[in-house]
Amino acid sequence: xxxxxxxxxxxxxxxxxxxxxxxxxxxxxxxxKNNQTYKVDLRxxxxxxxxxxxxxxxxxxxxxNAEFLFTTYANKVASNFVPRVLFxxxxxxxxxxxxxxxxxxxxxxxxxxxVKYAIDFVNALNDKTLKKTEAQLPDASEACFTIKAHLDLIxxxxxxxxxxxxxxxxxxxxxxxxxxxxxxxELKRSIFQYCxxxxxxxxxxxxxxxxxxxPSDFGFHNALKDPCGAMRFxxxxxxxxxxxxxxxxxxxxxxxxxxxxxxxxxxxxxxxHNFSGAHEFKIRSKLLLPVYKIKWCCIALNVYLPxxxxxxxxxxxxxxxxxxxxxxxxxxxxxxxxxxxxxxxxH
Numbered sequence: 001x002x003x004x005x006x007x008x009x010x011x012x013x014x015x016x017x018x019x020x021x022x023x024x025x026x027x028x029x030x031x032x033k034n035n036q037t038y039k040v041d042l043r044x045x046x047x048x049x050x051x052x053x054x055x056x057x058x059x060x061x062x063x064x065n066a067e068f069l070f071t072t073y074a075n076k077v078a079s080n081f082v083p084r085v086l087f088x089x090x091x092x093x094x095x096x097x098x099x100x101x102x103x104x105x106x107x108x109x110x111x112x113x114x115v116k117y118a119i120d121f122v123n124a125l126n127d128k129t130l131k132k133t134e135a136q137l138p139d140a141s142e143a144c145f146t147i148k149a150h151l152d153l154i155x156x157x158x159x160x161x162x163x164x165x166x167x168x169x170x171x172x173x174x175x176x177x178x179x180x181x182x183x184x185x186e187l188k189r190s191i192f193q194y195c196x197x198x199x200x201x202x203x204x205x206x207x208x209x210x211x212x213x214x215p216s217d218f219g220f221h222n223a224l225k226d227p228c229g230a231m232r233f234x235x236x237x238x239x240x241x242x243x244x245x246x247x248x249x250x251x252x253x254x255x256x257x258x259x260x261x262x263x264x265x266x267x268x269x270x271x272x273h274n275f276s277g278a279h280e281f282k283i284r285s286k287l288l289l290p291v292y293k294i295k296w297c298c299i300a301l302n303v304y305l306p307x308x309x310x311x312x313x314x315x316x317x318x319x320x321x322x323x324x325x326x327x328x329x330x331x332x333x334x335x336x337x338x339x340x341x342x343x344x345x346x347h
Contacts (some may be wrong), residue, residue, distance in 0.1 A: 070239035078124035102224030117231035141238035221256030249292025
């Protein structure tokens with residue numbers, strides 16, 4: 001989209017939602033990997049974030065609607081943790097948010113205080129009374145409500161990657177997906193055996209009261225720290241109802257700003273009171289954590305899949321595809337190597 005068309009689209013969206021002030025500057029915000037995000041300054045001095053969403057025939061999830069519904073809910077129950085959402089313009093594929101002053105979180109900054117912000121955010125979202133009456137939300141992207149669904153999710157991701165990478169020219173990536181599949185099959189067998197020995201039904205659906213409202217893709221890669229040190233969370237395109245064990249797995253397995261696993265026990269314990277089956281949640285979280293390490297190996301390799309690569313190119317038309325794929329493959333190798341070294345005992 002050329003700058004003139006972009007300005008015109010943003011102007012129309014603002015006008016349609018009674019924000020009539022004159023535009024003075026539009027600036028591209030870096031960091032988004034799936035969409036185009038802009039800081040919009042107005043004559044009065046007000047600043048907003050405009051997010052323009054990617055659409056693809058092979059990616060049917062309504063990211064814009066999911067993010068708008070979740071942020072609207074979070075504005076009611078956890079307003080200190082998220083930007084205000086002002087409007088969602090489905091026709092032009094744009095949503096307007098409050099502009100937050102803040103800096104990205106880096107690896108070395110992830111400590112007790114940062115993890116406490118994440119815990120407090122999850123607890124605010126999942127207040128038992130509020131989520132029952134206020135949360136009219138869809139299921140999260142790839143929501144899983146049985147142990148079997150979690151395992152099937154990884155099977156599906158590996159199968160898709162296996163088909164694509166084995167047909168491609170990247171021999172290194174093709175060999176790696178074979179190694180990943182082998183490790184996954186071993187892990188899956190140990191989980192089946194543990195569930196059998198512990199009389200855990202892998203097909204039993206999690207009851208509604210033990211599901212959570214998940215920001216999804218949750219971590220400090222989607223957070224900003226303001227000048228006073230307070231944390232705000234952003235980017236909720238995948239959000240909705242989910243298994244809290246999946247929230248835990250994603251939080252401790254995401255790639256960009258890793259959260260040390262030494263915080264896993266306190267994180268799990270601190271949010272467990274939101275669920276009637278707190279003991280079962282703790283068991284399921286520990287059982288599934290290595291599963292989500294495998295999932296994030298697969299996520300790292302998404303850049304080899306045409307639909308995902310199209311999103312990356314939509315958000316950054318100048319992206320170096322070969323360099324990006326090489327970097328992501330390296331990340332996946334690191335995750336798998338660390339997983340192989342760590343003994344996740346199932347007991």
